[in-house]
Amino acid sequence: MLYINCPHCGMRSQNEFSYGGDASVKRPELNKEVSDQEWDNFVYNRKSLRGKHLELWQHISGCRQWIKVERDTVTHEIFRTFKADEEVA
Amino acid sequence: MTQAFRIENEGLINRAKKLSFKFNGKTYFGYEGDTLASALLANGVHLVGRSFKYHRPRGFFGAGVDEPYAIVQLFRNGETEPNIKATEQELFEGLEAKSVNCWPSVNFDIGAINNFLRIFLPAGFYYKTFMWPKSFWYRIYEPFIRKAAGLGVASTKHDKERYEHKYEYCDLLIAGSGPSGLAGAYAAAKNGAKVILAEDKPRFGGSLLTSDVNIGNQSGKDWAEGIIAELKTMPNVVVKNRSQIFGYYDHNMLVMSEKVSDHLPSTKKYHPNKRLWYIRAKEVLISSGSIERPIVFGNNDTPGVMLSSAAKEYLKVYGVLVGRKPLVFTNNDSGYETAIEFKKHGVDPVVLDSRKNSESEIIDEAKNLGINIKNSYVVVAAQGYKKVKSADIASISEDKKQLGKIENIQCDCICVSGFWTPTIHLASQSGNKTKFKEEIDAFVPGQSKQNEITLGAANGVFSLEETLKSSFTAGSELSKKITENDNKIAIPNVVEKKSSQHDKFWCVPLPKGKNYKRFLDFQNDVAVSDVEIALREGYRSIEHVKRYTTLGMATDQGKTSNLNGLQLVSEIENKVVPAVGHTTFRPPYTPVSIGAIVGREVGKHTKPTRKSPMHSWHEKNNAVFVDAGVWLRPRYYKRGNENLFEASKREAKNVRTNVGVCDVTTLGKIDIKGPDAAELLNRVYTNAWLKLPVGKARYGVMLREDGIVMDDGTTTRISENHYHMTTTTAQAANVLSHLEYYLQLVWPELNVNVVSTTEQWAGAAIAGPKSRDLLRKLFTNLDVSNEGLPFMGYMEGDLFGVKARIFRISFSGELAYEVNVESHYGNFMWEKIMEVGEEFNIQPYGTEALSTLRIEMGHVAGSELDGRTIPFDNALEGLVSKKKDFIGKRSLQRTAFTAEDRQRIVGVVPLDKQTSIPEGSHLVKDDKAPLPNPKLGHISASCWSVEYDNPFSLAILKDGKNMIGQKLFAMSPLKNKVIPVEIVSSHYVDPKGERVRS
């Protein structure tokens, strides 16, 4: 079970969180003309990365905040975590 | 019965407490502190089972967790449990056990015929033979194998035992209480670290309990007892015996199974049988020790052949002699320790040492005691069927290829030592890449991956002095980092007999003309010849060889067989062992009870049970409940002998003619506040929300980004910047997360707050033509006329002193209202409604009537919004705004979603107006068409229409828009029904929706 550092609450076990997928996906802006390909990429197409991956988790049984977690998909090592509005450098 | 093999003045058992037990129906006696294995051996019982494949007789091979043979079926307190190792099961009064793998009995076993047919049972036998012909598998092979083999029988009864889960956090977790575990724990504890010390056996001390060493001028055993006694007094230390750490998971999470009650005749009241600990440790110190390795020789599976360390443990811990004429066969000094213990207790052993010459303190001691030692000698084969009677021995050449003249010597047990294999399972599970250590012919942990360190024998260090030194140091260094304390501990003096080198020798060659089975894996009956076949047939990867031969795949996971298997592969392949590599170690290290893994989450505890504030009223009024997600809801209220059908029909009819009341507390409720609340709703729902006035409700549908309907419900504008959203019961949690996702990540600029208020409000739906009359009497000060409170209107009122919210919304299609009060007034509200409603013939209605009412009105619910339908499919396209953008809108342009013959909701009526259509039935054009009969749609919901008094169903049907009036067939192969049906509009009752506005 992973041990995730919620930027709002501190170290918490994985069973308090729910997984939210790739954090690098950006929703196309509202009311903007979007091509089929762009929309497909947003809704369906995801890379299955091996290695460092920025992903979303929600601290569902805690502060209910969505957070970003930088995790290695092979070793499960977690490098850094960010608040939803924090820029990932 | 006498315990003929029990000796005086030795062992840690409690001779004051004699215990009786039964094995295979026969009564024996043992002592408190025995294991089932030691007690049987004390009684001279060596035959405990039959092997898995050849059904050869099986005895005891080890004395603990590594035991491959002595697996029994245990009976305790009216329950039975399979796969229990006799070497681990502690004796208790009244224990009963039976052999497994033998039918009809352990002494006469029909499967043993496999032993004589073994030419037909080589490696891959099961793959090759039983795969063909396939039809034989179920009828012939499997029933036979199941009866003749198998590792015991699982109980079919409900498990009465309780199992608990516990979460724990510590600075240092120490796995194993041998010398390194004790030293590490002691040093860390002295630095004030929070320490958990886990030992799988009942007694702490590990190898110190049996070895002849001195630490700080005391015996090893006394030193261990002193340390444990001191640790137990320290508030920062938890010491746990009977506790096996079986898995090392991500981020230093380890799982431990504590056997709380297995050593007792029955579990004490309020105690669990087992407790599963999830331990998050800052640092882990692995001190899991090592397991003695067998040497492979002919018939090395005969009962009476066992590990030399096990023989020593039976003697030193349990006061049991495993034989009176022991033969010790060793390639290192460990065998001498066992031989010396025998000699000290008046038994004359013969030692066969494969080494040509070896000198050490301990060998000198053996010589001084007059023990018969034969160097460059090996056991070629054990003789005897159900028990060792003698051994064929021979001298062996220095290159270990040539055997001398075979001699036969009498013996009743053969104690084997092929050196030691570090127990690296936990380190390996942690992600540590292990490395091969040439000097000890075994793998040891390499670079640490997580915060873990392996010490002592588990790390391939077999000198006690070195072990203690490194473990004290590690314990104090690791704890110092955490607690910043630095209490120096003096490392005690150690006196141990120095050992010499072991002989890199593990397998005795076959003598000319003999074809003895030489076993590698004792539980799965994998012999040297099987691995040779696998390699001849082209298997190369050790993982493939393992699966093909089943080497190391039994319940002992190859604890005694893995390394010898690797040695063999490397020898045949002419590769070094590290190049062959070992198979992956996976948790659990030992089998863990399913009950322990499940814990308390059994039966109704698998999920929380949520009850509305009116629950007790429902109970008192004969409600029959149904699970709705995690909620319990009244399905119907039983009157007299009514069944579900009769009751729900009565309740629904009463709504259509008078007035009914339904508990709708379970609906999800979300409070939405903020200046941008309307904008959020406008983006989340498919229809327009910006112009909804205060005091009005609106029905809305929300989509996922892929265009599929996620949920529906009404949202009411309570005040300027305050909305009250309702969701379906099932989707409440998902919708909240969905809103939070967009607010926190996608549109953080929106100034809105959302919070779940599901549990804050109790809800009652009042529906039926007389509902307004009732409302007038409930809220006497309010104008609830059609003008004062129109359809989709909202007001706040005073319900006999309680603040209430009144929504004019309808799910039943009738004139209806929903009243909400704060939860703790829920029961008050309900009782008032029933009391005041009496004159209008009010009746409560449950979910069954609720469904009936919504189905015949054509209102969609969860069975239509099933994660596969878009708004059009549910006839909700009128709610999809063409002007504004919203979540999922772009997906609605997908080709499949705009197809001419797109599926759509329809009504379905059986032609005979009698036969109810099972939900899930498929709609087809031709009921006689060959299979697979093309499916046009499916029945999503069925009811008995109270309006028309005939069955009515909703269906999602291909090209449903153009199918009205068509005749089709509803087929339910599950219910074996074919029903001719007519397709009608989904709005079966009041298609214009006049009643809700009346």
Ligand SMILES: [Zn+2]
């Ligand atoms: Zn949090």
